[in-house]
Each structure stands twice: as C-alpha cells, then as structure tokens.
Amino acid sequence: MKSRTKNFFFWIKALVIPVVGVILLQLLAFSSCYIPSSGMENSLYRGDQIIINKWAYGLRLPFMTLLGYQRINDRPLQKNDIVVFNNPRSRSSQIPADRREVFISRCMGLPGDTLMISPQHSLICPRTEVNPDHKQLYVYPKDKEGAIEKTIKKLDIEGNRLIGYNKSGYVRSFSRYEIYLLGQEIPDLQIKSILPDTCEQVHSLVVPGKGRNIHVTPWNITFLRNAINEHEGKRAFILNDTLLYVNGQKISSFVFTKDYYWMVSNNSININDSRIFGFVPKDHIIGKASFVWFSKDSEASFFGGFRWKRFFQSVQ
Secondary structure, three states: OHHHHHHHHHHHHHHHHHHHHHHHHHHHOEEEEEOOOOOOOOOOOOOEEEEEEOOOOOEEOOOHHHHOOOEEOOOOOOOOOEEEEEOOOOOOOOOOHHHOOEEEEEEEEOOOOEEEEOOOOOEEOOOOOOOOOOOEEEEEOHHHHHHHHHHHHHHOOOOOOOOEEOOOOEEEEEOHHHHHHHHHHOOOOOOEEOOOOOHHHOEEEEOOOOOOEEEOOOOOHHHHHHHHHHHOOOOEEEEOOOEEEEOOEEEOEEEOOOOEEEEEOOOOOOOOOHHHHOOEEHHHEEEEEEEEEEEEOOOOOOOOOEOHHHOOEEOO
C-alpha cells in the first residue's frame, strides 16, 4: 500500500512540476507570439512564431489588476528595437494594460526625442535640408516591380529593399538621383513620393518623458489629449481643434508623469502603429522580440510553406 501511495505521489510530482515550470517561465521570463500580419516585413513575416524576452527592459510583474504596475530591474528601451507591447488605446481605461491586445512594432522614438513627422504623422529622418542623396519613400505600380528589381541590380543601387505594398503599388526608398537614374532606364516609369518633399511640410514632435514639459501644438494636440486621458489619470478634451483643456483648465503645456515611446511599423503602408494609437507608455511594454522559433506561410497547405531558414533566426 505504501509503495502504491509513493508511486502515486511520484507521478503527481513528475506531471505537476514541469507544468508549473512552464507556466512560471511563460509568466516571468519568455513567451511566444504569433505574427498575424505583414506590418513588420521584412523583419518579421506573417506566420512567424517569435520568442519574447520579458527581461530585456526589466520584468513587468503579471496580475496588474491586483499588484498594479511593478517592474523588476527596469531598463530603458533602445531605438530600433522591435518591441512587444499592449495596445495603449482601449475602449475602457478600466482594463489593465496586461489584459489588452498585444502589438509589435519598432521603437523609433525615446522619451525626450524630437521626431520629424509629415502631416500624416509619418516619421521622417531628421535632416537640415532636402538634398539629392537623401532617401525618401516612393510608390510605383505592381507591374513595374520586375523592371525596378532588374534596374536596381544593373545600377548597383543599395539600401532600397522592398518596404511595403498595398493594392495599388509597391514602396521602396530612393534618393532623387536614383530616381533620375531609374527614369533613364525605364522611360515609362510611374513613380511618386509618398512623403513631403519640402521641409515646410515637416513638423517636430517631442516624445513625452517623465517630468518633461511638452508644449501643445496643432500637430501634437490629439496625441497629447489621448495620452493624458488614457495614461495620466486626468480628463482632457480639445475645443475648436486648437485648444487643449485638462480638468476644465485651458493649458499651453503639460508635464507628464510617465515615459513614452513612438512605435513604427516596418511596412509603412500598414498604419497600425503610433500614427493610430499614439504614444506607448512604459507600463504597456512587455518585452523585446528575440528570435523566430517557427515560421510557416499561413496561406500554404498543411504540409507546405515552412520557412526553414527562418527557424531560430534572431529578430532585427
């Protein structure tokens, strides 16, 4: 009888301990995430399964409903990191961050950074002037992709990989001089810039940081209102499209109590990034995309579409 009891408890331990270990590992160290869209191509592809390192920026403790926001060994994000985070825009501010939808984007703005943005809030690399060597984003018809690729190889043009696409065209980055060269090789090329061509159309956007006083401008007023409403615990609204009121008082600037980040999709056609949901506060950050552990074309057959070369490839 004792032998049977001992065997019973042995098997209970053998089954329970690994399960508990996996659960703790999932909660406290690493977790897996499926990539359902093309927003992060060419870094991540639809059908990739990635491992998230939850310790990269310090471990955010789970059960925020009970414990509130706590982070062990807090570390700063780095620009160009591919970051996994919870949706900063929620239908209800009562939903804790760790229970919201999970997003993934590239961090392109740190607290206190000044970003140069277009009227459509697309990020433009800071520059003192537009010059022939500065690369911009251009869109062209799908049927020109073959000719574009062939000409790129012929002219040995670099730094212009396919960035994105939609129903009407493909997007690559070229300088003005490269556009001139392409036009010489492809006389009927129909290509146009999708970003502003003059500095007059560009505005500066300061990413809020803890203790930083941010002035209200026509191009940041909506982002500031949303961040104040959803993450700063105050009531903000806009009057006549230009005036910002916080707790009933008109303000010209606001001092933030949290660090925020500006997130950008690799695929510039995909606008499910900070252009839509605004600044991402630190308490919504889950971790850093570490590596791809499995990859399969979601549209392929059950036994096909495996991207073997992507297995265990680091995310960049």
